[in-house]
Amino acid sequence: MDRIPILKLGSALLVSIQVDIHDQLARALEEDLSARxxxxxxxxxxxxxxxxxxxxxxxxxxLDNIAAVSRLLDADTVVVGMRPAVAITLVELGxxxxxxxxxxxxxxxxxxxxxxxxxxxxxxxxxEGADDRDPG
Amino acid sequence: xxGGLAILARLVETKGDALLTRWRELLLxxxxxxxxxxxxxxxxxxxxxxxQALGTALNAGVDARGVAGPEFASARALLDEVSRSRAAQxxxxxxxxxxxxxxxxxxxxxxxDQFADDAVTVSNVGWEMSQLIDxxxxxxxxxxxxxREEVVRRQQEEIAELSTPVVKLWNGIxxxxxxxxxxxxxxxxxxxxxxxxxxxxxxELAIIDITGVPTVDTLVAQHLLKTIxxxxxxxxxxxxxGIRPQIAQTMVHLGVELDVVSKATLADALxxxxxxxxxxxxxxxxxx
Amino acid sequence: xxxxxDETLAIRHSDDVVRVRQAVRGEAxxxxxGLVDQTKIVTAAxxxxxxTLDYGLGxxxxxxxxxxxxxxxxxxxxxxxxxxxxxxxxxLTDGFTSGxxxxxxxxxxxxxxxxxxxxxxxxxxxxxxxxxxx
Numbered sequence: 001m002d003r004i005p006i007l008k009l010g011s012a013l014l015v016s017i018q019v020d021i022h023d024q025l026a027r028a029l030e031e032d033l034s035a036r037x038x039x040x041x042x043x044x045x046x047x048x049x050x051x052x053x054x055x056x057x058x059x060x061x062x063l064d065n066i067a068a069v070s071r072l073l074d075a076d077t078v079v080v081g082m083r084p085a086v087a088i089t090l091v092e093l094g095x096x097x098x099x100x101x102x103x104x105x106x107x108x109x110x111x112x113x114x115x116x117x118x119x120x121x122x123x124x125x126x127x128e129g130a131d132d133r134d135p136g
Numbered sequence: 137x138x139g140g141l142a143i144l145a146r147l148v149e150t151k152g153d154a155l156l157t158r159w160r161e162l163l164l165x166x167x168x169x170x171x172x173x174x175x176x177x178x179x180x181x182x183x184x185x186x187x188q189a190l191g192t193a194l195n196a197g198v199d200a201r202g203v204a205g206p207e208f209a210s211a212r213a214l215l216d217e218v219s220r221s222r223a224a225q226x227x228x229x230x231x232x233x234x235x236x237x238x239x240x241x242x243x244x245x246x247x248x249d250q251f252a253d254d255a256v257t258v259s260n261v262g263w264e265m266s267q268l269i270d271x272x273x274x275x276x277x278x279x280x281x282x283x284r285e286e287v288v289r290r291q292q293e294e295i296a297e298l299s300t301p302v303v304k305l306w307n308g309i310x311x312x313x314x315x316x317x318x319x320x321x322x323x324x325x326x327x328x329x330x331x332x333x334x335x336x337x338x339x340e341l342a343i344i345d346i347t348g349v350p351t352v353d354t355l356v357a358q359h360l361l362k363t364i365x366x367x368x369x370x371x372x373x374x375x376x377x378g379i380r381p382q383i384a385q386t387m388v389h390l391g392v393e394l395d396v397v398s399k400a401t402l403a404d405a406l407x408x409x410x411x412x413x414x415x416x417x418x419x420x421x422x423x424x
Numbered sequence: 425x426x427x428x429x430d431e432t433l434a435i436r437h438s439d440d441v442v443r444v445r446q447a448v449r450g451e452a453x454x455x456x457x458g459l460v461d462q463t464k465i466v467t468a469a470x471x472x473x474x475x476t477l478d479y480g481l482g483x484x485x486x487x488x489x490x491x492x493x494x495x496x497x498x499x500x501x502x503x504x505x506x507x508x509x510x511x512x513x514x515x516l517t518d519g520f521t522s523g524x525x526x527x528x529x530x531x532x533x534x535x536x537x538x539x540x541x542x543x544x545x546x547x548x549x550x551x552x553x554x555x556x557x558x
Contacts, residue, residue, distance in 0.1 A: 020445060023438040023474070054445055054463060056470040057528040080371060084331035085463040087366035093467060093532040094518055096365055103371035104338050328460060 004029045006036050012044035012113050013037065013075075014106070018051035026062045033066055037073045044113030045070050048106055050081025060095040067099045076101060080109040140264040143257070144243070145194035151246045152187055158242035159183055168234040173225050182235075186214050203271040215276050223283035232280045236273040240266060300326045302333040309409045310339040311402065315348035318356045327363040334372045341412060342367060343405040347378030354390050364396050373397070373412070377405035427499075429454065429489045435473050435502075436482045444473040444485045451498050455489040457558050465498055465556040468536040471529040472502045472552055480504025480550055490555075497538070497557025505549040512544060 002025060007014040013036055015029065033045060045066065049055065055063075067077035078101045082090075090097070103109035148155065160183055163169065169179055189211035196207040203212065215236070222232045243265050251257045295316065305311045312330050334342060344360065346352070352360075364374040376398045379387075399405040410417060429451060433444055448469040452462040469485070476483040483504030490499055509515045518531045530552075534540040537554035544550040 020442050022442045053449070054466050054470060056467050056474075057532055058470075058474060079369075082370045084328065084335060084366065084370065085460045087331065087369040088328070088362070088460055089463045089467045089536065090369055091362045091365045092464065092535055093471075094528050094535070097369060102369055104335070104340065105371075108338075108340065108371060 003032060006032060008036075008040055008042070009046075009110070011042055012046055012110065013040065013042045014046045014048065016048040016051070020052070020054065023058055026059060030062055030065055030069070034069050034073070037070060037075050042075050044076045044078065046078045046080060046106065046109045046113065048080050048109075049086075050083070050105075052086065053083065055082070055086050055090055057093060057095060060090060060093070060097060064095075064097055064099055067097075067101075071099070076113050078103050078109040078112050080104065080106055140261040141194050141198055141268075143247075143261050144265055144268075145191060147243065147246050147250065148187060148191040148194060152191070155239075155242045155246060156180075156183055156187060158245065159187075159239055162238040162241055163234065166234045166238055168231055168238065173227070174222075182214070182218055186211065186218075186239075189214050198268070203268065203275055211272070212275060215272065216279050219276050219279035220283045223280050223287060229277065229280060233273055233277055236269060236276050240269050243269070300329055302330055304337060304339075305343070305406060305409070306413075306415075308337070308339050308413060309341045309343070309406070310334065310337060311343045311345060311406075313345045313348065313402070317351065318349055318359075320355050320359065323356050323359040327359060327366075330363065331366055331370065334367060334370060340372050341375065341409045342372055343375045343377055343402060343409060345377045345402045345405070346383070347380070347402065349380075349383070352383045352387060357387055357390070361396070375399060375405045375408060377402045426491050427488045428491055430486070431488075432484050432486045434482075435476045435485055435504075438474075438477065441470060441473045441477060444487075445470050447485075447487055448498065448500065451487050451489050452556075455496050455498050455557075457497065457556065461556055461558060464536040465500070465554075468533040468554055468556070469500055471533045472500070472554070475529045475552075476502045476504045476506075476550075480506035482506075483549070490557075492557075495557040497555055499539075499553065499555040501551065501553045503549065503551045508546040508548055508550055509542075509544040510546050512542060516542075 004015060004017060004021070004025065006029075007016075013033065015033065017029075021029075036042065037045065047063065047066065052059075063077075063079055070077045077099075079097065080103045082102065101112055103112050160180060163179060163183070164176075169176070189208075193203075193207040193211050198207060199205045202208075218235055219232060222235075244262055247261055247265070248258055251261075300322075301313070303311050303313070310330070310333055312326065314326065318326075330342060330344070333339065344363075360376070364376075367374050374396060376396055378401060379398055397408070399408060407417070431447065433447060434440060435444065445466050448466050449462060452465050457465065473485055476485070480502075481504065483502060483506070486501040486503070488499045488501075490497060514520050516530050516534065518528060521529075530542070533552070533554060537556050539553075539555040541553045542550070543552075
């Protein structure tokens with residue numbers, strides 16, 4: 001069975017969903033991510049959905065679930081790159097993803113994960129800071 | 137005896153100058169120059185050309201279609217021009233219709249003078265003439281009405297375009313100054329523009345300024361809230377500024393809770409945006 | 425009203441839900457819907473296709489584009505021969521679910537459509553028709 005690749009970027013995990021995926025694949029991603037957070041001790045999970053032209057309630061729930069699980073495992077979840085039409089539709093659908101942080105792009109998302117973790121560091125160094133802490 | 141229309145045709149041909157003079161007098165009397173918006177020379181030219189076109193049409197003969205027939209093509213073209221230009225110049229319907237209707241008087245006077253001892257001809261031809269002028273008058277009004285609608289439609293488009301600019305205030309900070317009444321359709325367009333601009337400019341903050349919005353109803357308030365929620369999903373925050381006291385009260389009465397950051401003025405909102413993005417504004421020390 | 429295009433897809437696996445989404449997107453573009461309208465009808469289609477699969481035990485999706493001057497749009501009909509819905513009002517309430525979903529499927533699809541009708545008979549099945557136009 002296909003899997004969506006999970007990349008490790010510093011102390012964060014990066015998932016990029018580029019095509020319309022079916023429900024099992026989404027469920028598998030949810031499981032894989034939980035396992036990888038624990039295995040890598042990741043502090044943040046970034047999910048890039050800039051390639052998605054549809055997010056329905058199933059996918060929305062998956063994003064919410066990932067965020068909730070990550071929180072329990074002490075990691076932040078940031079969803080990045082949601083398209084305007086997708087955002088308008090999700091709001092209309094009644095999903096607000098309140099448990100999820102959001103960012104316009106991967107760069108901003110990294111800064112967001114960094115911000116929460118390294119408050120003592122200067123803002124503009126936060127993103128690089130994440131790299132320095134690579135446990136591997 | 138000639139048909140009524142042939143008599144009219146001859147009348148227009150032979151008494152053209154007298155008709156023109158009298159018609160112009162009546163037009164000026166009736167205020168058909170729109171208080172000087174049309175110059176006398178222009179008005180004269182329009183009258184003369186119309187009389188010529190009318191004469192041509194009458195000579196060619198009128199068929200069952202009346203003034204809609206091909207004989208009246210040039211007369212109609214002239215009336216089109218007259219109506220459109222008057223609609224664009226803001227003439228009232230009365231001022232515009234008067235152009236055609238005031239030709240009745242002079243025509244009837246000429247008819248009466250020519251057939252002073254033949255009451256039957258005067259009334260018969262007069263009746264035909266009256267019907268003809270009425271038709272032309274109605275045609276003028278139709279064109280006038282269409283032209284007005286066209287003007288309104290164009291203005292609406294212009295307003296919609298003018299009132300939906302998303303402006304960049306600073307790197308990553310956008311402003312959407314809303315002006316005028318927001319209906320549901322317009323709000324939707326405006327909001328989609330804003331969200332697209334957020335992506336295009338990678339803006340993390342958008343200020344929606346509603347200083348220029350006279351009223352906000354429940355539907356529009358909901359649209360605002362949805363936009364703010366959508367922007368958040370994309371990773372951008374919105375600040376609302378310039379809510380008028382009456383609008384704030386109305387919204388509270390309507391039970392609309394705007395669970396968003398709101399500032400009194402656009403300036404306050406910009407100050408907050410600077411603060412949020414880690415910027416400070418410092419006044420330069422006065423020169424020495 | 426004139427139906428300009430018409431196709432029917434089977435819904436048996438979760439792959440079919442993806443296929444329905446893609447077919448609806450294609451038709452929505454063909455009908456000239458704007459990006460936001462496209463996204464709304466595709467999302468609604470996804471919700472209903474999943475319902476057909478999960479609750480209706482499989483069925484069909486009929487996708488039509490229509491012209492009903494001045495309107496042009498897409499109409500979708502989802503049909504199954506599953507257990508049917510006993511209480512439609514309840515099923516259309518936000519957050520109500522008989523399964524494991526969020527309960528936004530039917531109510532969400534209704535909000536995302538210009539027109540929504542549902543017909544269900546317990547023991548016979550369910551038919552949902554939605555349309556979106558510009």
